[in-house]
Amino acid sequence: MSRTATYTAIPALALSALLLAGCTSAAPETESSAEASTLTVYTSEPQEKIDAMVELFNESHPEVTVEVFRAGTGDLTARIESERASGDVQADVLLAADSGTFEDYAAEDLLLEYSPADVDALNPDVVDPEGFYTGTRIIPTVIAYNTGLVDTPPTSWADLTDAQYADQIVMPNPDVSGAAAYNAAVWLDEPALGESWMTDLAANNPVIAESNGPVSQAVASGTQPVGIVVDYLVRELAAAGSPVEVAYPSEGVPYVSQPVGIFSATDVPDAAEAFVDFLVSSEGQTLAVEQSYLPVRNDVGSPEGAPELDDIEMLSPDLETIRSTQDEAVAKFNELFN
Amino acid sequence: MRRDGADAVRLVLWLIIAALVLVPLVAIVVLAAGDNRFGLLLEGDVLEAGINSIVSALASGLGAVLLGTAFALLLERTDLRGRRALRLIALSPLLVPPFVGAIAWIGVAGPVSPVNRAWSDAFGSPLWSIYGGDGVIFLLIVHSYPIAMLIVTAALRRIPTDLEQAARISGASATGALATVTLPLLRPAMLSSFVLVSVGNLADFGIPSIVGTPEQYVTLSTLVYRYIQSGTVDDPLSVVATVGVVLLVLAILGLVADTVLGRRRWELDASTTPPARLRLGRARPLVGTLTWLVVSALTVLPLLALVSQSLLPAPGVPLTAENVSLDNFSRVLSSPIVTEGAANSLMLAVLAGLICGIVGLAIGTVTTRTRARDNAALSAVALFPQAIPGLVIAVAWLVIAPHIGLFNTPWLILCAYVTSFLALVVQSVAAPLRSIPLVAEEAARISGATRLRALFDISWRLALPAALSGAVLVALTAVRELTLSVLLLSPGSQTLGVAIFNLQQAGAYNAASTLSLLVTVVGLVGLGLAGRSTR
Numbered sequence: 004m005s006r007t008a009t010y011t012a013i014p015a016l017a018l019s020a021l022l023l024a025g026c027t028s029a030a031p032e033t034e035s036s037a038e039a040s041t042l043t044v045y046t047s048e049p050q051e052k053i054d055a056m057v058e059l060f061n062e063s064h065p066e067v068t069v070e071v072f073r074a075g076t077g078d079l080t081a082r083i084e085s086e087r088a089s090g091d092v093q094a095d096v097l098l099a100a101d102s103g104t105f106e107d108y109a110a111e112d113l114l115l116e117y118s119p120a121d122v123d124a125l126n127p128d129v130v131d132p133e134g135f136y137t138g139t140r141i142i143p144t145v146i147a148y149n150t151g152l153v154d155t156p157p158t159s160w161a162d163l164t165d166a167q168y169a170d171q172i173v174m175p176n177p178d179v180s181g182a183a184a185y186n187a188a189v190w191l192d193e194p195a196l197g198e199s200w201m202t203d204l205a206a207n208n209p210v211i212a213e214s215n216g217p218v219s220q221a222v223a224s225g226t227q228p229v230g231i232v233v234d235y236l237v238r239e240l241a242a243a244g245s246p247v248e249v250a251y252p253s254e255g256v257p258y259v260s261q262p263v264g265i266f267s268a269t270d271v272p273d274a275a276e277a278f279v280d281f282l283v284s285s286e287g288q289t290l291a292v293e294q295s296y297l298p299v300r301n302d303v304g305s306p307e308g309a310p311e312l313d314d315i316e317m318l319s320p321d322l323e324t325i326r327s328t329q330d331e332a333v334a335k336f337n338e339l340f341n
Numbered sequence: 342m343r344r345d346g347a348d349a350v351r352l353v354l355w356l357i358i359a360a361l362v363l364v365p366l367v368a369i370v371v372l373a374a375g376d377n378r379f380g381l382l383l384e385g386d387v388l389e390a391g392i393n394s395i396v397s398a399l400a401s402g403l404g405a406v407l408l409g410t411a412f413a414l415l416l417e418r419t420d421l422r423g424r425r426a427l428r429l430i431a432l433s434p435l436l437v438p439p440f441v442g443a444i445a446w447i448g449v450a451g452p453v454s455p456v457n458r459a460w461s462d463a464f465g466s467p468l469w470s471i472y473g474g475d476g477v478i479f480l481l482i483v484h485s486y487p488i489a490m491l492i493v494t495a496a497l498r499r500i501p502t503d504l505e506q507a508a509r510i511s512g513a514s515a516t517g518a519l520a521t522v523t524l525p526l527l528r529p530a531m532l533s534s535f536v537l538v539s540v541g542n543l544a545d546f547g548i549p550s551i552v553g554t555p556e557q558y559v560t561l562s563t564l565v566y567r568y569i570q571s572g573t574v575d576d577p578l579s580v581v582a583t584v585g586v587v588l589l590v591l592a593i594l595g596l597v598a599d600t601v602l603g604r605r606r607w608e609l610d611a612s613t614t615p616p617a618r619l620r621l622g623r624a625r626p627l628v629g630t631l632t633w634l635v636v637s638a639l640t641v642l643p644l645l646a647l648v649s650q651s652l653l654p655a656p657g658v659p660l661t662a663e664n665v666s667l668d669n670f671s672r673v674l675s676s677p678i679v680t681e682g683a684a685n686s687l688m689l690a691v692l693a694g695l696i697c698g699i700v701g702l703a704i705g706t707v708t709t710r711t712r713a714r715d716n717a718a719l720s721a722v723a724l725f726p727q728a729i730p731g732l733v734i735a736v737a738w739l740v741i742a743p744h745i746g747l748f749n750t751p752w753l754i755l756c757a758y759v760t761s762f763l764a765l766v767v768q769s770v771a772a773p774l775r776s777i778p779l780v781a782e783e784a785a786r787i788s789g790a791t792r793l794r795a796l797f798d799i800s801w802r803l804a805l806p807a808a809l810s811g812a813v814l815v816a817l818t819a820v821r822e823l824t825l826s827v828l829l830l831s832p833g834s835q836t837l838g839v840a841i842f843n844l845q846q847a848g849a850y851n852a853a854s855t856l857s858l859l860v861t862v863v864g865l866v867g868l869g870l871a872g873r874s875t876r
Contacts, residue, residue, distance in 0.1 A: 043832055049847060050678050057677075072832035073678070073843070074570070081572030089743040093832055149657070178571050213554060216848020224453045224656040236848075243655035244664070341557070 040271040041068045042278060045083070047076045047099035047181060048261070049216065052294050059290055060281045067274045075214050076100040076181025087113075095269040096278055100181035101259040102136065103188075103326035108264065109135035115265040115272065120280045126299045128319070129260040138260025139282045140296035143315060144186050145256055147219065147237040151246040152228035159253040160196055163229070164203035172209035173218050173227035177333045180214045182233055182259045188325045188332035189257040189318055196254065198335070205339040223247045235295040238308050242295070251310070255318040260299065346793030347711060351719075354704055358722050361760045365737035366589070372740050373586040376579040382587060387580075390564040391587065393474065393553075394543055397560065401481030402539030406531050408482060409489025415632055417497050418519065420618045422629050431636050433865060435487040438821045438838065440547025441857040442484055444845055446471050447552065448646025448854065455660075473556035480548045483639055485541065489534040496530030497523070502616040515619045532602050540595040544588055544730030546824040551845060561588065562732050562824070569739070569828060578740060585736040592729040644861060650854035669855040679856065681833075682840035685751065689836065690820035693758035698812030700759075701766025702804055708767075709774040710782055710800040711792070720771065727764035734760050735828040742829075751834035757825040762818055766811030770804045777803070821860060 046053050050073050057069045074082070076099045086092050092113065097105075108114050114135040122130060122137070129138025146163070148156045157163050163172060177184040190196045210226075212218045215233045222230035222237070223245035237249045263282055265275040281287045288298040295306045305311060373379075381387055412431050416424045434442065448454055450471040457467035471479065500523060508518040546562040554563055561584050568577040621628050652665045673679050701723075708720040726734060738757045742748040747756065781803070785795040823838035830839050841860070845853035 045832070050844070050849070051672075051676065054677050070833050071678075072835075073847075077571040077573075081570060081577075084572055086749065089748050093749055151657075178567070178573050210555065211557070213846055214848065217555075217846070218848070220656050220848045220850055225458075226452045240655055240657075243658070245655045245657040247657070 039066045039068070040274045041070055042096065042271055042274045043070045043072065043094050044096045044098060044278070045072050045074075045079050045094040046097070047079060048073065053098075055294065056282070056287070056290060059286070060278060063281070063286075064274070064277055067271075067277065069278070075179035076104070077177075077179045077184070080104060080181075091268045092266050094266055095271055095275045096263060096265055098139065098261065098263040098282070100262070101185040102131070102138070102262055102322060103185065103329050104181065105131070105136040105262050105264050106322070106326050108266075109133065113266055113268075115267045115269065115275075117265055117276055117279060119276075119283050121284060124285075124300050124302065125283055126301070129262070129299050131262070136262040136264035137279065137283060138262050138299050139287075140261050140291050140299060141258050141312065142182060142233050142235065142261055142296065143251070143256040143258040143317070144182055144231060145234045145237070146250040146252055147222045147230045147232050147234075147247055148250065149222050149225050149228040149246055150248050152225050156248070156250050157229065157252075158250055160190070160200065161254070162252075163231070164200065164207060166207070168229055169207045171227055172204075172207055172229045172231065173212050173221045174209050174231040175215050175218050176211050176213055177336050182215065184329055184333050185259050185325065186231075186257045187336040188329040189320050191332045191335065192320050192324055192328065193254070193318060201336070201339055209340070211340055219247070234309070235297075235306070238295045238306060241308065251315055253316065255316040257318045257320075345791060347707075347791070347796055350703065350793065350796065351707055351711075351713065351715075354700070354707060355715075355719065357700055358704070358719065361756070361763065362722055362726055365734065365741055365760065368741045369582045369585045369589070369733065369737040372579055372582040376576070376583070378579055378583045381580060381583060386559070386564065387561075387584065390559045390561045391584075393549075393558060394560040394562070395591075397474065397478050397481060397549070398539045398543040400478045401485060401542045402535045404478065404482035405485040405489045405538045406493075406535045408486040409491075409534065410493045410527065410531055412486070412490050412632075412636075413493040413497055414519070414523075415628070417494055418523070418616060418619050419621055419628070420625065421621065421632060422625070423633070427632060427636055430640050431490065432487045433640050434484050436865060437484070437861050438547065438823060439480070439484045439545060440551055440823050440838065440842060440845075441821075441860055442643060443480055443548045443551035444841070444850075444853055444857045445643030445647045445861070446476075446480055446483075447850075448650050449642050450476070454646070471552050472558075474553065474558045476552040477549050477558060477560070480552060481542045481545060484548070485538045488541075489531075489538055492534040492537070493527060493530050496527055500526050505616065519619065529602060533599055536595050536599045536602070540592050540728065540730070543591060544732040544824070546732065546827065547842070550842075562730075565732060565736065566828060578736075581736050582740055585733045588730050588733050592733070596728045644858075647854050647858040647861065650851055651858050653851055656850060669851050670859075673852050673855050673859075676852075678835065678840050678843075679837070682835050682837040685834055686820045686822075686826075686837040689751065689755050689758060690816040692755055693762060693819045694812040694816030696755075696759050697763045697766045697815045698808050701763055701811055702770055702801060702808035704763075705767045705770025705774065705808065706796065706800040706804050709771050710779065710796065710803075720767065723767045724764045726760050727768075731757075731761055731824040732828070735825045738829060749831040751831065753831070754826055754829045754834060754836070757829055758815075758819045758822065761825060762815040765814050765818070766808055769811035769814070770807045773807055774800070774804055 044053070048056070053071050053073060057071060060069065061067065072094070079097070079099050083092055083094065083097070105114065116134045118130070118134040119137055125137065126141070129141070131137065146157055157165070157168065175183040177187050190201060191198060210221070212221060215236055218230045218232040219236035219240055221227050222232065223240045234249055237247050240247050263279050265272065265279060269275050283299060285300065285303055288300050288303045292298050292303050292306050295309070297305060297309060297312060382391065415421055416428050416431070421427070450456065450469060452467055452470045452472065457470065460468040470476070504522050504526070505518045508522045509515065513521065544562045546566065549558065549560040550563045550566065553560060565581045565584055568574050568581055574580050649660050651669050652667070653660060654664065654666055654668060658664050704719060704723050708716040734757050738753055738760070742753050747753045781799045782795045785799050786792070790798065821838055822836065823842055826836040826839050827842060830836070835843070837860070841853055841856045844856065
């Protein structure tokens, strides 16, 4: 019997050590007159990034306890669906996905109308004219390649259908990644690409990874030397020493803006609004740039190693079209690539 | 007979068991039967996942039994050197959660592991990639052969050596006696461990989701996860309930098979003579080296891979002295999601241990220390969840969650833990009590104690140490749990296992490896200390 008792004592001790380590890094208490509240944020931001954002937010708003739930955009929307089916949406703020998802929620009266302070300083392309959501960064999807394994990097989407890249490509699953779902719709809508390009790409038998994170890892480690992936992940890996580089395809790149919106069922609208303000404030955007994101305002510079926003050819399709065709596009993608 | 307090206790226990086991399982069957989506089982995705699940379960069951039996024979019946150390090392995969093992093995045999990279450079293509169906089966074997080894070893120790000696005296060689006497006597234990392992592996989640998904090798558990998390089908709950019922039926079939096989089992009186060890003679160094190689390849190699991944800052960076850093450790240990996950896991595990300990103590004593017709039924229902995949239990709780107001709360995970792990305590309480005669309770009754009083004062005190160690076992299992936690997670209730799994899914492989290493080392050090303290 003592054997089992000892088995447990050790993991328990180690776990409490973990806990203590965590406590010491918690944000320091600051005096504040504002009322304490708990804000629940659903987000598809990488865990470390959202943790850093919350930490910085808490420096100016120590009274708000931010509870983060991180998952892929597809997983978040599924969770929100099931929460609606059995009551109210638990989240106060959604920071994820693409504007199409927010348009849908706005149409169903799920969102609170709120234009952040300082809205005029923002890139007008990412601000919802009706004021239900605001983009928080520009996230283009690009071609990444492993510099150690690829001699002639692809420079266009069309290049990827070349037979030399057969079994060499990895890309994210649009069921999980909101950016990937959006991209599928944009590619299908783009006359130069469309279904025939997607069919040709599928013929090269790309690996469908779970989300953008694993795609960038696969390219960096060389599992598949070429990837279709959001640009900031590649910049980060390159900065950490991985042999990766970005190519901006000549046809143009689709981008999502990681919008943020507030659910109308929220109990803490003040805290939610403060969080949204923070995300697009020059303070929040400076952090975004430090986190390798392209910002939504032009007074905070741009991340190291990134081209100027104006130098990137962007695909800006009609959002209404994309929104109405996205589900079919994902179905088409799954049909072609599975 | 007059109704008294003991009857009230029994009634309460039945109510608890009904709430914990019967209601969820009935709910899942009712939902599946009501919506009647069974036609779906024959459709592409679900059918393919079902076949993959069954094939990987059977293949891994077979592999685990063969490997486990081979180790059991080598370590019990030969004069191999270092048997005690080998046994300890060979059992260590039991202490490593399967999903952690999967993360570790990617470092050993992933497509760009050092071995595969060197092989690619020399011969053009990787030696063997762990991604895909073969990798899933391999990892399931690695994580379940210790169970087969334990069962077969126990059976081996019960086989009387007289039989082997008789064979030897009649002229059989040592290997001949092993093959014609010992192995046939081991068959029931091998069959029983085959059934146990196969059913257990039928719905493992961690391994197929980490090494199967990248190659589109989908099993029922990863399919259910995708349906629930991403809502890729209409009305996902009714679909997963249907899948759950199928797994339930398969588990019951396994249980029936095991009972039928168990009935044909014969007990032999063990003899006191120690078994004659098979002398390996000149083959001893060779067999010894081979065994050490295999055992350390299965256990030490993945650990080394975890270490190297934890020390590197980013993928694709070569492992050289100047690239090594401990940043990953400080990063994961200060990450809120990890500390929160550890806190949640710790709280849920302690509560689950406490509840299982108390309820298990009560059920274990009532069913062994009192006489009643429903004893067998009560203990059977309490033990039943042990035989069904955790996936089914998770889906069952998910189905009833909105009706009992537990949807999206951590208490749902606690409920599922208690349902799943209660059997551990009931078993550890009931087993030793069964062999103790009821004289103490009878003495108490003669001296005027009520039945309830005798139950409290005698039976429960008698069983307390066993219940305590059972509860500890529950807490230990729950603290590293993944399957239940990942399906029932809600904002603010992510567990340690889910934190590691999410890091891995999000592509933070170095961070996931670092945490996996910490969890593994803590488990293994625990084993080492426990092994020393009992010697």
